[in-house]
Amino acid sequence: MKTKITLGFSPCPNDTFIFDAMIHQKIDTCGLEFEFQFGDVEELNQMAAQSKLDVTKLSFNAFFSVADKYCLLNSGAALGKNNGPLLISKNKHPEKDIPKLKIAIPGRNTTANLLLSVAFPGAHNKIEYLFSDIETAVINGDVDAGLIIHENRFTYSDRGLHKIIDLGEYWEKLTSSPIPLGGIAVKRELRRDLQLKIDKILTNSVRYAFDHPRGPLSFIKAHAQEMDEEVMYKHIKLYVNNFTRDLGTDGKKAVNTLYRKAREMNLVEDINRDLFIDYLYNIKR
Secondary structure (H helix, E strand, C coil): CEEEEEEEEEECCHHHHHHHHHHHCCCCCCCEEEEECCCCCCHHHHHHHHCCCCCCEEEEEHHHHHHCCCECCCCEEEECCCCCCCEEEECCCHHHHHHHHCEECCCCCCCHHHHHHHHHHCCCCCCEECCHHHHHHHCCCCCCCCEEEEHHHCCCHHCCCCCEEEHHHHHHHHEEEEEEEEEEEEEECCCCCHHHHHHHHHHHHHHHHCCCCCCCHHHHHHHCCCCCCCHHHHHHHHHCCCCHCCCHHHHHHHHHHHHHHHCCCCCCCCCCCCCCCCCCCEEEC
């Protein structure tokens, strides 16, 4: 009998792309069966806070608050350059006005919100929206500006909206570091051998997706919310890269850099655990 592992990830193309092989048994899953459920990024963050899933995608901001319960796997993460959240508006606003604006955010626990707080600590008038509803809220005038993530960066200008600031570019200039957006975490309470098995399976699932990029297409299309194929693969190209294959030394340093900056500004609490499943990069180093 296969061991069942609960797994959560979003229906966004980058997630369905990398998880397709392992949940559909296209690779050897080493006697494990993954029972998956979809969730919006903030919904996944909240489920992690409640320890509902054995393995889950979550924002790095949320991970910092649940690091006592979860550790990061080596594969599956969304890091990189030129792929950060954008602050957009219908009317053009200078950056100096950002603290005065009413801003739609995709969730308090998202990395996007953490980056906004780092860049503009005086911006407190925030309203939470489902990420896919933020553009509409801006267009309707319900808010002055919106913090957009995922595929919305490909559509906002077509809807007559303007970029105020790219928070990914801001972060890269500030730190000379890739921007850590989200990662895949496993429950600490699982047996060590099971954690390592899951880590290996995910690595192989990501590798399979890179080797067979059209293989997950039907799964991606089924959950991509009427997104056309060109946008789907732009989305995947933006968020799936070598850091997704393996965080590696640079990826782990980037995660630590984000934590340290957030801690310096009292935006997250102290973490006294190793963040990563391989224990190579203790947060205090």
